[in-house]
Amino acid sequence: xxxxxxxxxxxxxxxxxTLSATKSFAGSATWRLNPIRSxxxxxxxxxxxxxxxxxxxxxxxxFSNINAVxxxxxxxxxxxxxxxxxxxxxxxxNPGKTLSLNGSGIINNxxxxxxxxxxxxxxxxxxxxxxxxxxxxxxxxxxxxxxxxADQAFAGRVQFFGxxxxxxxxxxxxxSQPNSTFGSGLAQFHDQSTAxxxxxNNLSGGFGGGVTTFLDSATAGNGNFTCEGGVAGGAEGGFxxxxGxxxxxxxxxxxxxxTAAGGYPGTIEFMDSSTAxxxxxxxxxxxxxxxxxxxxxxxxxxxxADGTFIIEGTSVSGAEGGExxxxxxxxxxxxxxxANGGNxxxxxxxxxxxxFGGPARLQVFGNGTLTINFNAGQVTVGSIEGDGTVVxxxxxxxxxxxxxxxxxxxxxxxxxxxxxxxGTWTLTGASTYNRRxxxxxxxxxxxxxxxxxxxxxxxLVDAGTLGVAASLQGRLQ
Numbered sequence: 001x002x003x004x005x006x007x008x009x010x011x012x013x014x015x016x017x018t019l020s021a022t023k024s025f026a027g028s029a030t031w032r033l034n035p036i037r038s039x040x041x042x043x044x045x046x047x048x049x050x051x052x053x054x055x056x057x058x059x060x061x062x063f064s065n066i067n068a069v070x071x072x073x074x075x076x077x078x079x080x081x082x083x084x085x086x087x088x089x090x091x092x093x094n095p096g097k098t099l100s101l102n103g104s105g106i107i108n109n110x111x112x113x114x115x116x117x118x119x120x121x122x123x124x125x126x127x128x129x130x131x132x133x134x135x136x137x138x139x140x141x142x143x144x145x146x147x148x149x150a151d152q153a154f155a156g157r158v159q160f161f162g163x164x165x166x167x168x169x170x171x172x173x174x175x176s177q178p179n180s181t182f183g184s185g186l187a188q189f190h191d192q193s194t195a196x197x198x199x200x201n202n203l204s205g206g207f208g209g210g211v212t213t214f215l216d217s218a219t220a221g222n223g224n225f226t227c228e229g230g231v232a233g234g235a236e237g238g239f240x241x242x243x244g245x246x247x248x249x250x251x252x253x254x255x256x257x258x259t260a261a262g263g264y265p266g267t268i269e270f271m272d273s274s275t276a277x278x279x280x281x282x283x284x285x286x287x288x289x290x291x292x293x294x295x296x297x298x299x300x301x302x303x304x305a306d307g308t309f310i311i312e313g314t315s316v317s318g319a320e321g322g323e324x325x326x327x328x329x330x331x332x333x334x335x336x337x338x339a340n341g342g343n344x345x346x347x348x349x350x351x352x353x354x355x356f357g358g359p360a361r362l363q364v365f366g367n368g369t370l371t372i373n374f375n376a377g378q379v380t381v382g383s384i385e386g387d388g389t390v391v392x393x394x395x396x397x398x399x400x401x402x403x404x405x406x407x408x409x410x411x412x413x414x415x416x417x418x419x420x421x422x423g424t425w426t427l428t429g430a431s432t433y434n435r436r437x438x439x440x441x442x443x444x445x446x447x448x449x450x451x452x453x454x455x456x457x458x459x460l461v462d463a464g465t466l467g468v469a470a471s472l473q474g475r476l477q
Contacts, residue, residue, distance in 0.1 A: 026054035031061045031069070040071045040091075052077050055102055062086050071099045071127075078103025086110040092117040093127035093156070100130040105164070106138030117144045118156030124183065126154045133162045137169030137198065147174035147205045148183025159188040166198030166223065173212055175205025175236065184208035184236075191216050195223035195251065202238025202266070204228045204258075209236035209266070216244045220251035220279065227294065229256040229287075230263025237266035237294075244272050248279030248307065255294025255322070257286035257314075265323075268296045276307035276335065283322025285314030285342050292345070293322035298330035304360065307335045311349060313342020313368060320345035321368070327352035332360035332381065334401075339388060341366015346388065357381035359401035364388030364409060372396050380420065392417065392433045399423055399442055415457060419444040419464065427453035439464045446470055 029046035036044045040059075043049045045066075052059035053075045061069075062083040069091045080101065082089065091114075093099040099116075108114050118127040129143060137143065146156040155176060160166065166189075176183030187200060187210075195214075200223060202210040209230070214220060220240075227238035237258060242248060248270075255266035270276060276298075283294035293314060298304060304326075313321040321342055326332055332351075337360055339347040346367035351357060353375040359382035364370050366388055372379050374393035382401030384390065390411040399421030408428040411417065415435035419425055424443040430451025437444075437454040438461075445467035446453040452473030459466065459476050466476075 026051060026057055028052055028058040029060070031059070031064050033064055035064065035066045038066050038068050038070050040069050040075060041073045061089055068092070070094050071097050074098050076100040076102060079105060079107055081107045082110040082114050084109045084111065086112070088112045088114060090115040090117060092119055093129050095119060095121040095125035095127050098128040098130055100132055101135040102132040103135060105131055105135030105167075106141050106169070108138045108140050111140070113140050113142055115142045115144070117146065118158055118185075119146045120148050120155050120183070122149055124148055124154045126156055128157045128159065131160045131164035131193070134164060136165040136167040136196070139168035141169045142172065143169055143187075144172045145174060145185030145187055145210065147176040147185045147208070147210065149177040155183045155185045157186045157188060159186070159190065160193035160218070161190045162193060163191070164193045165196040166194065166221075168197045169199075171198060171200045171212070173200060173202045173210030173238065175203050175210050175238065176208035177206045185210045187212040189214045189218035189246070191218065194219045194221040194249075196221040198223045200225045200240075202227045202240060204231040204235050204237050204263070204266075206232050206235055209238040209264075211239040211241060213241045213243065214246035214274070217246060219247045219249040221249050223251045225251060225253045227253075227255040227266025227268060229266050229294070230258035230260060232260050233262030235260070236264045239266075240268045242270045242274035242302070244274065246274045247277045248275065249277050251279045253279060253281045254284070255282070255296065256284050257293040257319070257322070258288055258291050261288055261290060263288075263291065265292060265295045267294070269299070270297070270302035270330070271299045272302065273300070274302045275305045276303065278306050280308045280310075282310045283312060283324065283347065285312045285316075285321040285345065285347065286319035287314070287316050289316065289318035292320035293347070295322065296324045298326045298355075299328050300330065302330045303333045304331065304335035304337075305333050309335060309337045309349075311337070311339045311347030311368065313340050313344070313346040313366065315343045317344045321347040323347070324349045325352060326350070326355035328354050329356075331356035331358045333358040335360045336363070337361070338363045339365065339368030339370060341368045341388060351376050351379045353377070355379065357400075361401060361403065364390065382421075383423065383425070387429065399425055402442075411455065415455065417454070429453060431455045433457065436460055438462055439466050443467060446472065
């Protein structure tokens, strides 16, 4: 009996030691100078011997001989603190596991970059890093959402809920590799969360592009966003997507065309009732023969609001410029839209079926274009200026913002064209559209050196003023 009791005692001691070496009672703790191994969920790696895994727990990292830490179980902490003097760590949320922060979030006092990774497996099991309540991503912190390498496999995610914030973090959102249908890395903003001052690089993979999404009432804050173009034939570029009532706020956005023939552009999409707010958007021109530049689309009841949109042309012969498209109830609202020319293709702003121009200010230069598509119906815009081209596939009314502007470019295709609003619109270029020009409000001044500024159709003064310092090809009604 004594021998049996002794054996039982030894067995219990071994079991206790084993349990204490792995996950123990949760509590705040500091990563040791010499941990047993890289596993977050091993109590012996921490001082005291407890694993931080509770909503009030703080995980602290200082100088250590193991700087790669793997989260191998679902884990929630209030904060992760990197102390002064800490080296650069890499904390990885393993596939199928979520690392959640619900207090202050990341606090980096180390003075060096700290890396956090949401990884994945070829089988598509995703690691997740999640910010909850008012947690923030801190500063000098780099987050990577890994893309997948397998078909129908999900990728790493970094996600924000509540009023959490990306703060001053940097985010690398990877694309998926060939044959991976759902495998793009994701940065997701829900509820009233914000990208704050974060920097987001949405990369192309061999198939899909990395995606940053804003849902509910989330905002892009003052963030900086880049959407890379497709790096291979058939490869998507990076995406930024706004849905719900989310907002681009005061963000800065840059989208590129593909870098390989047959690739797709970096793309920014607005849908539902989302808004560009006061964001600034630049669409670079294409760099590959036969391919265009970066792209923005507005769909549903989304609005360009007070945003600034710069659509660049291209310097590569045979390539095309960037493209901004409105359709299906979307509006340009009070935006300033600049379509620049290029040595080859120019930037293009298009209004498609069911879209609205609102009082937007359009500036069209060189071989940049404003296109009213054939399926658009009548579109009204605030004003047009510059020396580019306007393509009138359908009726266009100009002047709703009351500004007085000069347009020295040309208008072609069908029309008709109507001058509205209190301002004066001066036309000094030759146009070839063939339907009627109507002055309903304000003043239209014609001062072209050659051709006809009002195309070949008749000119009707319904109200307002027509000032003619040149010849009209169409008859005056």
